[in-house]
Amino acid sequence: NAGVTQTPKFRILKIGQSMTLQCAQDMNHNYMYWYRQDPGMGLKLIYYSVGAGITDKGEVPNGYNVSRSTTEDFPLRLELAAPSQTSVYFCASSPGGAGYGYTFGSGTRLTVV
């Protein structure tokens, strides 16, 4: 019963580098989300998806890209990393819309230096 799996758990990037944060869920959830958590700021939505092939921007999408080719996977791509992208990133999924709580992954701590 893996739930939502995020990799890697930690990563240090240099300014200008790119990377992909992986997220996979095995619960057949249609909805998937990417959030970032900055100290003292709560969680802010980056991108979300309501099903394979469908993605949409959240509150803070600049500097990120996503794709959703399968129900299970929802990778987040960082292009040209900047210090402002230093954060903890959470992936989450839910079986449907508003009434459902999320299942969260364990997060990825990213530092851009």
Place this chain on the structure above:
Amino acid sequence: AQTVTQSQPEMSVQEAETVTLSCTYDTSESDYYLFWYKQPPSRQMILVIRQEAYKQQNATENRFSVNFQKAAKSFSLKISDSQLGDAAMYFCAYRRRGGADGLTFGKGTHLIIQP
């Protein structure tokens, strides 16, 4: 846009006592859901309790209960018989019915349990 406000950055309570965490929200919607999430030092986000706005009855999950005041747009979390394992960040979150665009979170309250 919806906003969620947690006015207590930090709260402290003695073990076995009761503590209430505050949350207010702003929305023009009439039908929505409210949640409390717990984030212990492990960083894992855990759903504590959920409230449906169209239900008058306050939700309860074991030692955790809410006081939902729809007119006041208030959604507080009461933890009874506090335990050391309750020490964590607690986040209040809002989601409108029919909204696919995710939860809106407050900034969190850090709960300290004094032994």
